[in-house]
Amino acid sequence: MQVGKPILYSYFRSSCSWRVRIALALKNMDYETITINLTKDGGQQFSEEFQALNPMKQVPALKIDGITIGQSLAIIEYLEETRPTPRLLPQDPKKRAHVRMISHLLASGIQPLQNLSVLKQVGPENQLTWAQQAISSGFNALEQILQSTAGKYCVGDEVSMADLCLAPQVANADRFKVDLTPYPTISRINKSLLALEAFQVSHPCRQPDTPPELRA
Amino acid sequence: MQVGKVCVMHPGREALLRNREKSWGARSKPILYSYFRSSCSWRVRIALALKNMDYETITINLTKDGGQQFSEEFQALNPMKQVPALKIDGITIGQSLAIIEYLEETRPTPRLLPQDPKKRAHVRMISHLLASGIQPLQNLSVLKQVGPENQLTWAQQAISSGFNALEQILQSTAGKYCVGDEVSMADLCLAPQVANADRFKVDLTPYPTISRINKSLLALEAFQVSHPCRQPDTPPELRA
Numbered sequence: 001m002q003v004g005k006p007i008l009y010s011y012f013r014s015s016c017s018w019r020v021r022i023a024l025a026l027k028n029m030d031y032e033t034i035t036i037n038l039t040k041d042g043g044q045q046f047s048e049e050f051q052a053l054n055p056m057k058q059v060p061a062l063k064i065d066g067i068t069i070g071q072s073l074a075i076i077e078y079l080e081e082t083r084p085t086p087r088l089l090p091q092d093p094k095k096r097a098h099v100r101m102i103s104h105l106l107a108s109g110i111q112p113l114q115n116l117s118v119l120k121q122v123g124p125e126n127q128l129t130w131a132q133q134a135i136s137s138g139f140n141a142l143e144q145i146l147q148s149t150a151g152k153y154c155v156g157d158e159v160s161m162a163d164l165c166l167a168p169q170v171a172n173a174d175r176f177k178v179d180l181t182p183y184p185t186i187s188r189i190n191k192s193l194l195a196l197e198a199f200q201v202s203h204p205c206r207q208p209d210t211p212p213e214l215r216a
Numbered sequence: 217m218q219v220g221k222v223c224v225m226h227p228g229r230e231a232l233l234r235n236r237e238k239s240w241g242a243r244s245k246p247i248l249y250s251y252f253r254s255s256c257s258w259r260v261r262i263a264l265a266l267k268n269m270d271y272e273t274i275t276i277n278l279t280k281d282g283g284q285q286f287s288e289e290f291q292a293l294n295p296m297k298q299v300p301a302l303k304i305d306g307i308t309i310g311q312s313l314a315i316i317e318y319l320e321e322t323r324p325t326p327r328l329l330p331q332d333p334k335k336r337a338h339v340r341m342i343s344h345l346l347a348s349g350i351q352p353l354q355n356l357s358v359l360k361q362v363g364p365e366n367q368l369t370w371a372q373q374a375i376s377s378g379f380n381a382l383e384q385i386l387q388s389t390a391g392k393y394c395v396g397d398e399v400s401m402a403d404l405c406l407a408p409q410v411a412n413a414d415r416f417k418v419d420l421t422p423y424p425t426i427s428r429i430n431k432s433l434l435a436l437e438a439f440q441v442s443h444p445c446r447q448p449d450t451p452p453e454l455r456a
Binding site: 055056057058065066067069070071073075077078081082093094096097098100101104105107108109111112118121130133138140141142144145 | 295296297298305306307309310311313314315317318321322333334336337338340341343344345347348349351352353358361370373380381382384385
């Protein structure tokens with residue numbers, strides 16, 4: 001049975017999509033991208049077609065091996081289990097717990113609070129403060145946690161799922177003008193990550209749907 | 217000292233090891249930091265109950281004393297200043313799904329995730345839909361920011377919007393429970409979110425599959441012993 005190339009539904013600027021793009025790059029996986037513009041046409045994620053594919057009406061979604069998976073961390077864990085090298089989670093269960101704890105801190109504790117639909121609800125006058133508050137509050141906790149878990153990267157010296165969540169969140173922090181001075185460990189790790197090829201090819205500034213003015 | 221194939225130990229050393237084992241045993245019961253009404257704490261309590269694990273509870277009242285999660289002591293333990301947190305095997309883990317996955321990897325029976333990777337993906341997708349897509353948007357600190365006049369509408373919007381998606385997803389994944397016929401991490405996330413939906417007066421009529429599954433889950437012992445109405449810190453008026 002010929003199984004097609006995986007298809008990633010992605011938006012260039014979506015931090016959740018970027019996490020999965022990094023994972024696919026790290027695992028050297030060939031895939032197609034279908035771009036979903038979250039702001040055009042009232043938001044292409046609300047189309048009947050996309051909603052049938054991903055009822056959550058969010059990116060990313062990955063069509064792979066005959067199924068469609070939403071939720072970036074669910075996608076990444078599936079990739080890890082079916083394409084196990086290179087690893088995105090360490091072997092030791094305690095280190096895995098740290099990787100997941102940091103990943104969830106970022107993916108549940110910060111990002112959903114400053115995503116597009118929440119900011120729409122909060123309203124244009126409050127958006128910036130709201131986003132800054134969500135990010136700083138989460139980064140305060142993360143900076144503290146990293147004191148005990150971090151080596152070269154978030155957990156020890158190997159890139160993990162936690163790092164895939166970190167870099168996109170730092171990019172969001174920059175977008176919302178969060179002062180990163182209180183977070184030297186986060187900044188250091190982010191800098192190391194952005195030097196890696198997988199983080200560069202997957203970067204929002206190099207995507208098929210990156211607007212010309214933002215293109216690298 | 218080895219004699220043939222039998223290892224013979226010096227009696228003094230044996231006594232030392234026995235005592236050490238005893239004190240390690242006493243120190244080694246996991247400690248769960250929990251609030252009775254926290255849906256995230258409930259997920260972990262269900263997991264611990266399903267895995268028949270003995271543990272201690274330290275209750276953290278999220279509203280008393282300005283919120284006990286903000287104490288210096290608790291913050292040192294869990295910088296996220298949230299419950300649940302689990303002290304186990306010499307480490308402290310925050311984030312309910314990270315805790316549950318750790319329990320699954322170190323105490324693998326009974327399973328909370330199916331064996332098949334595609335089914336595992338569905339379990340995680342649903343778990344994350346609930347744990348990232350709904351709950352954080354209606355947790356205590358966000359509702360505080362939103363303000364008392366807007367809280368109910370805000371929470372209802374977060375929950376209905378998530379449940380709309382989930383009801384649709386369950387059409388293709390659900391059997392007796394969220395994914396097939398075995399209780400999984402997805403179900404551990406579902407029941408507490410339905411309880412929140414009830415608290416915020418969300419009409420569940422549009423979600424018959426969610427309601428059916430929730431009803432089946434609440435009949436299970438692990439979901440009952442861990443229920444918010446039966447916790448050490450459940451207020452008398454809410455106690456079952």
